Amino acid sequence: MSLKKETAAMIDALSNIGADPTGGMTRLLYTDSWKEAQLYVEKQLQDNGLATHFDAVGNLFGRLTGSKYPDETILSGSHIDTVVNGGTLDGQFGVAAAVLAIKYLKETYGQPLRSLEVISMAEEEGSRFPTVFWGSKNFVGEAQAEDVQAEDVQDIADFEGRPFVEEMHRQGFDFRDAKEAVRKDIKAFVEIHIEQGSVLEKEQLQIGVVNNIAGQKRYTFVLKGQANHAGTTPMGYRHDAVYGFADICKTVIDRGLALGDPLVVTFGKVEPKPNTVNVVPGEVLFTMDCRHTDGQVLDSFTAEAESLIKEIAEAHGLTVEMDLWMDERPVPMDENIVTIIEKAVKASGKNYKVMHSGAGHDSQIIAPHFPTAMLFVPSIDGISHNPAEATHIDDLTAGVEVLAAALYELAYQE
Structure with a gap:
């Protein structure tokens, strides 16, 4: 055979x-x-x-x-x-x-x-x-x-x-x-x-x-704002956790694209709360997965990403909790x-x-x-x-x- x-x-x-x-x-x-x-x-x-x-x-x-x-x-x-x-x-x-x-x-x-x-x-x-x-x-x-x-x-x-x-x-x-x-x-x-x-x-x-x-680093973040009525809360008064997450997602991915291969960054899990059509979302749980073949580059990028996430959260009137639960070299x-x-x-x-x-x-x-x-x-x-x-x-x-x-x-x- x-x-x-x-x-x-x-x-x-x-x-x-x-x-x-x-x-x-x-x-x-x-x-x-x-x-x-x-x-x-x-x-x-x-x-x-x-x-x-x-x-x-x-x-x-x-x-x-x-x-x-x-x-x-x-x-x-x-x-x-x-x-x-x-x-x-x-x-x-x-x-x-x-x-x-x-x-x-x-x-x-x-x-x-x-x-x-x-x-x-x-x-x-x-x-x-x-x-x-x-x-x-x-x-x-x-x-x-x-x-x-x-x-x-x-x-x-x-x-x-x-x-x-x-x-x-x-x-x-x-x-x-x-x-x-x-x-x-x-x-x-x-x-x-x-x-x-x-x-x-x-x-x-x-x-x-x-x-x-x-190497891989995996995080779970929780953004917290304020849930409120979608019809009666003016845009300028909101603490919209989804809006904050969207800003974070675009900013961090854009930085990853600028750095280039072999870095990859992924926001794979996103859970807004209360996840209802007529409520401004007051909380978003999301994950971030970052990978690179150079440990120093991985550390540098994720440190920058952590800082950006905190800055963006603050700019949107949100708080953020972070859990780094995987750090494989x-x-x-x-x-x-x-x-x-x-x-x-x-x-x-x-x-x-x-x-x-x-x-x-x-x-x-x-x-x-x-x-x-x-x-x-x-x-x-x-x-x-x-x-x-x-x-x-x-x-x-x-x-x-x-x-x-x-x-x-x-x-x-x-």
Whole structure:
């Protein structure tokens, strides 16, 4: 079977596990469909002659031991969970691509010098429980029962009230032992992913070589003015929270446009109160999401935005409350691995560009611990987290080919 047919077949098989009756996929952490998908991947790994095991929380590994440097491991993979009613590529393509790339290398070149390993991570999306990156955080030792950073999973439950811990135990998993040492054998981690944006497609490129994952700051603001009668309150006497928000929105976005790429700023959630046709709105809750690949630029822009928001609120006779609830720093990829991936793309003759990722990925958790890099394949119309998520099979196959070439350089060459 050709690599193209193998890629299509594995994506199709995985996509049937957790297929949503309304379209797309829903495969959430510690559900039965999630476990079924991990067992399916385990069988593919075993059928290809790799030794498999699960860690405490449900991350799956498949290992092909190296002949000369067995204690040096080259790792590839992604996450197996999905968002609710999501697409068929986000996460699982990276798992399938790693399985197929290592299968190809084993069949073509035999045993590598360094060990090759696939990881199918338990969770990244945060779609079932209020926790994210559960798989990768456990892999790098940032989460265990006694010291869970950012989330207390001991007391959380899903949207139907099922406790996290009970569901984890139901599937046969448990917390990572806090005394367990973090692995020291990982020499490189390479994650392949759909772009989830439209840059590659618009520029008619097959591969994106990722050199940085953008930092993010997320805020919630509450503007407070005075609700009043829409007919009897003259325009000049109003403390209109929506008018103030509109001024804020335009001013901050205009500053972002002036600064230019790769900065992005988004006002994604807006809730006016009382949200009634004949009442001047007295309050607006809104969010602001800012991202940039340079931490200093991100800090500078958001500091300016905070100051502008306060000034504009005051000018409109409003008060403002601010909550900065996410502050993730940019994560650069390993320069050496980026160079290896770029070399592999050039050798293949495929069109590519070096680019940053505006979205978060498991790689941003792993990169501070192990040398890490990513590569992207195009997303049709830039759509993701949606049943319409798709990538042409030729582009998926090209991604597997480049991943295999990069893993060859890392695992088979001195």
